Amino acid sequence: MSKERGTSNVPMIMGIIGGVLGIPAAFCSGACASVITSGSASSGEIGSFYLAAAIIGAVLGFIGGLLGKKSPKVAGILMLLGTLLAGITLIAGNMLALVVAILFLLGGIFCFTQDKEEVTS
Amino acid sequence: MHQYLYLSKGIKIPLYNLFIGIGVTFAFLYLDKQLIEKKIDFNKDRYLYYSIIISLFFAFLGAKLADIFNKNLRVSLNNFYRGGFTFYGGLIFGIIAFFIMNNFFDLNNRYYLNLLVPSLVLAHAWGRIGCFFAGCCFGKPTGFILGVVFPENSLASLKYGVGTAVHPTQLYEAFFLFILFFILISKVFFKKRISVYLISYSIFRFFIEYLRGDNRGYFFLSIFSPSQIISVFMLIIGFILFQWDSINCK
Numbered sequence: 001m002s003k004e005r006g007t008s009n010v011p012m013i014m015g016i017i018g019g020v021l022g023i024p025a026a027f028c029s030g031a032c033a034s035v036i037t038s039g040s041a042s043s044g045e046i047g048s049f050y051l052a053a054a055i056i057g058a059v060l061g062f063i064g065g066l067l068g069k070k071s072p073k074v075a076g077i078l079m080l081l082g083t084l085l086a087g088i089t090l091i092a093g094n095m096l097a098l099v100v101a102i103l104f105l106l107g108g109i110f111c112f113t114q115d116k117e118e119v120t121s
Numbered sequence: 122m123h124q125y126l127y128l129s130k131g132i133k134i135p136l137y138n139l140f141i142g143i144g145v146t147f148a149f150l151y152l153d154k155q156l157i158e159k160k161i162d163f164n165k166d167r168y169l170y171y172s173i174i175i176s177l178f179f180a181f182l183g184a185k186l187a188d189i190f191n192k193n194l195r196v197s198l199n200n201f202y203r204g205g206f207t208f209y210g211g212l213i214f215g216i217i218a219f220f221i222m223n224n225f226f227d228l229n230n231r232y233y234l235n236l237l238v239p240s241l242v243l244a245h246a247w248g249r250i251g252c253f254f255a256g257c258c259f260g261k262p263t264g265f266i267l268g269v270v271f272p273e274n275s276l277a278s279l280k281y282g283v284g285t286a287v288h289p290t291q292l293y294e295a296f297f298l299f300i301l302f303f304i305l306i307s308k309v310f311f312k313k314r315i316s317v318y319l320i321s322y323s324i325f326r327f328f329i330e331y332l333r334g335d336n337r338g339y340f341f342l343s344i345f346s347p348s349q350i351i352s353v354f355m356l357i358i359g360f361i362l363f364q365w366d367s368i369n370c371k
Binding site: 003005009012013016017019020021023024027063066067069070071095096098099119 | 128131135138141142143149166167174202
């Protein structure tokens with residue numbers, strides 16, 4: 001049975017750096033969201049939502065990066081999902097999330113556009 | 122000590138995380154290079170990555186829990202978020218998870234652990250440079266020429282006073298780990314990588330603990346830190362593996 005394998009290290013580098021920066025970005029997002037909505041009754045819940053979204057995004061992007069060569073399509077989807085989740089947390093005004101989202105986006109695009117080679121197993 | 126790299130007014134990148142990222146990246150690049158050199162089958166290569174991803178999750182969990190345990194804190198979500206990492210906790214949890222996942226995917230534990238050890242050392246070395254920038258894992262006060270004065274808001278200055286030079290134990294460890302990495306990849310027989318790593322790192326860690334000035338945690342024996350007790354166990358395991366490999370390599 002033949003399978004496709006990626007050849008570029010770019011998704012891996014983007015995924016790892018984005019993932020490790022995504023964790024502090026997640027805490028910033030949670031805190032920023034709580035501060036912005038501090039007047040409302042659901043301030044804590046909003047903060048928790050942003051925190052969870054950013055952490056899940058960072059983890060998905062990190063895993064996607066590691067799988068960039070092994071399963072390029074799955075990795076690309078995971079990294080774009082990571083971009084989306086990191087992008088959502090930008091609303092809270094956390095600029096580190098912008099860096100993370102850009103890294104994941106570039107990694108995701110590279111996953112789909114990199115040269116691929118057929119492997120038989 | 123520079124905790125952040127300022128890209129612009131609103132964007133500051135934590136250097137601790139950045140250096141961990143650089144270390145993990147180099148670690149995976151080196152692992153990839155080895156997988157190509159050893160001509161590992163594509164499916165096994167992919168299963169190895171699944172195994173590593175799951176192990177990394179448990180290593181993260183273990184490093185956090187060990188830190189909570191070391192500092193005698195209550196296990197809570199808040200302490201989990203705010204606490205630091207303990208390398209040995211991550212190593213033990215990570216290796217156990219790696220063995221379980223390898224058995225699940227039918228991968229050879231010893232072979233892949235030998236393959237992984239240099240990458241682990243490389244990531245750890247870069248991580249220690251990150252520790253230096255973050256100002257954690259600092260040493261005891263010293264008049265030695267290599268002593269480093271951390272800024273006034275740092276953990277070392279809060280503990281020993283502003284302007285006190287302390288041992289840069291983070292850099293000692295990073296230097297040792299880089300040397301160990303080059304020895305492991307160039308001088309050590311492939312089958313003996315794990316044992317050489319366990320022996321050398323545990324001996325180094327046991328003695329560097331005497332120079333560490335940060336909170337070393339509590340255990341039932343107050344003369345030794347938890348890391349020193351784990352080092353002794355690691356040393357024993359390392360010697361047993363070394364002997365075992367010596368007999369089997371003949």
